[in-house]
Amino acid sequence: MKKKDFERAKGVGRKYYREVRGRDHTRLDSVVYTSILFEGEWYRVENKACHKGLHKWFFSGDQLLVARVQRQKAVATISLLPHVQTEGPAAASFYQWLFNESPYRSVFMNSSYKSALDYGIITRTNKPSNLMLGGLIASRIPTEFGDRLPLWYALVKRGCDKNLAFVLCHCASLEGGRVGYNVLSGHNALEMGEQSLSAIRNFIVGKLVNPQATYDNTLQYTGVTELWGVAQGVKCAFLKNIERIRRSRREVEGVFGLEVRYSTDVDTWCSEAMAIGKETFNV
Numbered sequence: 674m675k676k677k678d679f680e681r682a683k684g685v686g687r688k689y690y691r692e693v694r695g696r697d698h699t700r701l702d703s704v705v706y707t708s709i710l711f712e713g714e715w716y717r718v719e720n721k722a723c724h725k726g727l728h729k730w731f732f733s734g735d736q737l738l739v740a741r742v743q744r745q746k747a748v749a750t751i752s753l754l755p756h757v758q759t760e761g762p763a764a765a766s767f768y769q770w771l772f773n774e775s776p777y778r779s780v781f782m783n784s785s786y787k788s789a790l791d792y793g794i795i796t797r798t799n800k801p802s803n804l805m806l807g808g809l810i811a812s813r814i815p816t817e818f819g820d821r822l823p824l825w826y827a828l829v830k831r832g833c834d835k836n837l838a839f840v841l842c843h844c845a846s847l848e849g850g851r852v853g854y855n856v857l858s859g860h861n862a863l864e865m866g867e868q869s870l871s872a873i874r875n876f877i878v879g880k881l882v883n884p885q886a887t888y889d890n891t892l893q894y895t896g897v898t899e900l901w902g903v904a905q906g907v908k909c910a911f912l913k914n915i916e917r918i919r920r921s922r923r924e925v926e927g928v929f930g931l932e933v934r935y936s937t938d939v940d941t942w943c944s945e946a947m948a949i950g951k952e953t954f955n956v
Contacts, residue, residue, distance in 0.1 A: 674749060674797050678710070679782055682749040685715050686792030689753055704817055706753040707809070709892075711745040723860060724752070724809045729892035746889045749782070752794045752809060758819030763826035767815055770835045776879035776901075777808030801884035802894035810862040810897065811839070817860065820846035827939055833947050834956040836877045840865065841946050844915045852942035853935065854916050864898040870909045872902025874954055911953050918945045 674682075685708075693706055705724055708717045716738060718726035725731065727750060732738055757764045768786040772778060782795040794812055796805050815822045824847035828838035843865040846855045856866045863876070875882055882902050885895060898904060908916075920935040937945075950956055 674782060674799075678748045679795070682710050682751055682782070682795045683792040685710055686751045686753070686795065689717070689751060689793060693753060701753055701755040703755055704813065706755065708751045709747050710749040710751060711742050711747055713745050714741065715751075716742070723813075724806060727806065727809075727888075727892075728894060747798045747892060748889070749798060750796045750805070750809070750888075751792075752796075752812070754789045754794060754812075755816045757815045758817075759815060759822045759826075763822050764815045766826060766829065767822055768812075770829075770839075771808070771811060774835060775808075775811070775839070776836065776876055777804060777811055780805045780808045798889035799887050801881065801886070801900075802888040802891060803883070803885045803897045803900050804881065805888050806894045807862045807897045807900055810860070813860070814839075814842065818846075818857070820848045821857070823847045824852060824939075828943050828947065831943050831947065833943070834877065834950070836879070837947075837950045837954065837956050839863075840873055840876065841915070841950070844912060845942065845946075847939060850939055851936035852939055853937075854918070854920070856912070862897060864904065865912060866908060867898070867904035867906050868909060868912075869902055869905040870911055870953070872899075872904070873909070873911060875901040877954055877956055911949065914949045914953070915946060918942055918949075 689706065689708060693701055704722060707724055707727060708715060709727065765786040768789060772781045772783045772785065780796045780800045782797060783789050796809065798805065821842040824845060825838045825842040827847060828841055829835055840863065843857045843861060843863050844854065845852050858864070858866060881900060883896050883899050888894065918937055920937050
């Protein structure tokens with residue numbers, strides 16, 4: 674991204690924050706506030722449920738917009754950071770990894786959690802569109818799944834490879850000091866219930882297998898969960914082994930009275946999950 678485009682994107686991001694905070698009384702409770710910066714104008718995506726509004730299908734009905742931007746390139750996307758469900762060092766550590774170390778790092782212009790709070794999450798658009806969307810979806814772990822970020826951070830503090838920790842926090846959740854097997858389905862970048870061993874390995878080492886065309890010219894994307902390999906549609910051996918981590922039966926107070934849940938203390942679960950990861954992927 675050219676320096677002038679980055680500086681323009683930062684200015685637009687700060688303006689976007691001011692507008693949304695003024696309207697929503699200083700908090701950003703929506704899952705997503707996102708937008709596209711073109712060479713000549715800025716377009717705010719109205720879909721607040723997820724990042725799917727970045728696909729041209731969702732604004733192709735706006736004929737005036739299409740007429741104005743059809744000869745322009747998209748130079749950046751700007752997404753505001755909504756309310757983070759787990760504040761403190763966990764969030765800062767996660768965004769440091771995502772922006773600088775993760776397999777998605779090449780799409781981001783940010784370098785820190787602080788920068789995202791200042792002017793939003795800015796992505797390059799001259800990268801594979803499904804890599805860009807995957808990175809943006811990954812950025813929602815702290816804001817959309819409050820029981821996943823604590824598990825990622827617990828694993829990292831115990832010395833787990835950060836990419837493996839990202840995989841594992843899609844397999845289980847941490848709440849009240851207990852870990853429960855609970856595979857994310859929908860609104861996530863990996864869809865672990867369908868990934869093959871080779872695809873998980875490719876993610877961990879950052880090997881792109883199915884990159885799509887860049888976003889700047891197409892304004893569309895596909896194959897986010899197949900970026901690292903073709904999904905096999907069934908649980909792989911790694912996921913089955915994670916599911917087998919020993920659990921104990923507990924009764925907890927639920928909405929409709931006592932509920933039976935099966936979970937593991939965080940030290941035991943992290944230790945066993947990391948051992949499975951090391952045996953399977955050598956990390």
